[in-house]
Amino acid sequence: MMKVRDNLPQRRTNPTKTPTGSNWSQHKPDLRVDFHKHCAYCGSYDGFSHTYFEVDHFVPKSLFTKTGNISLCQYSNLVYSCKFCNNIKLSKWPSNDETVPNINNMGFVDPCTTDYDTHLYRTKNGSISWVTDLGKWMVEVGFKFDERDYAVKLLWELNQLRKAIEILTLEAKKYHPNSENYNNILNKSREYSEQYFLYRNELDEYYKIM
């Protein structure tokens, strides 16, 4: 089974900046690196400019500002997230206890743990599906991946093509521009680029009607 994200995000122990108060967005450049430029939840790539990427508080701000145990700028609670995942997740937190991310198969799993991938997976068409009941809750309620399936799949297809074109570009450099190998790679790359262009238009059209 494919994972939702290609690489597991890993938060650094010593962030570059030490913001306080409500300046948590100063952590965004570090988060972008630590989350490999992809949304921690849906795995979409931030380079398509389809949405603004945000800094999500894994334990929602509204919850812990009451108890005061977590600081707003605490790096270990921050997540690099696309606007869609962040906006749908909002302040959902079924346990109402900041130390309990999920209860009775409802709630969330820290996307920086391998545990995240035990609940969700990527289908061969690029959709996000579940393995467990908690995963089902995340798909249908927590992030509404099912409702967003069209965009989730398109963004995945685009990212696959982007990565393939990147590999071919590097590969082409190994050969002489007059060689057959070079031309084969170039043709393949053109084919992917055309497909990429079509998907890219499809995505733009989709977000226009949103």
Ligand SMILES: [Zn+2]
């Ligand atoms: Zn997302």
